Amino acid sequence: MNKVVYIPAYFEPVGKNKTVKVPTGEKKKGFFGGEKDVTKKETQWEQTGWSDCRIDGERLANDLAEVVCGLNNEGYEVVSVTPVTSGAYDWNYQLQSGGAGNNGYGGYGYGYGYGYSFTNSLIVTAKKSA
Template sequence: MNKVVYVPAFFEPVGKNKTVKVSTGEKKKGFFGGEKGVTRKETQWEQTGWSDCRIDGERLANDLAEIVSGLNSEGYEIVSVTPVTSGSYDWKYELKSGGYQSSGYGGYGYGYGYSFTNSLIVTAKKIA
């Protein structure tokens, strides 16, 4: 008996470094005798969204390891792990009249495409 398991890939989180003030827990006396908390500046990474072209390879590897471990504990032997590739593209082309006394034509165009691992398909066979 065979079993097929789908392991989705997720895009990588993207973000930026942000400087924040963090309390040290210490207090110091102020100019007028009051106490105020001491802070220090710290740089922290803040997620702003998700990549549209790079997958999170570390997460995919961990998800695959979890699936393989589960199948092995159920008595299955892994036969194959097949990547599923997907892709995206964009293009633009524009032709305009122009030149000397509007008798000529000119224009431009561009296009690009890329592929990425969309998921993995794990095929396993029941050990007799």
């Protein structure tokens, strides 16, 4: 008996470093006699979104390890792990007028195009051990 498991890949998070004030737990007397928290500046990474082209390889490896461990515990032996790839592209083309005095004759065009592929998911095939 065989079993097939689909493991989706996720894009990696993207972000930036941000400087924030973090309380130290200490208090100090304020100018008018009150107490206020003592803070220090720290740089922390803040997620701003998700990549549109880079896969979170570490998460995918952990997800694969979890599936393989689960299959082994159920008495299956992994036969193959097959990556599934997807792709994305973009392009643009513009035609501009040209010629003497921009009268519309003798124009030229320009543009660009690119494409790339990425791992979309993994398919794990396993066989029941005897």
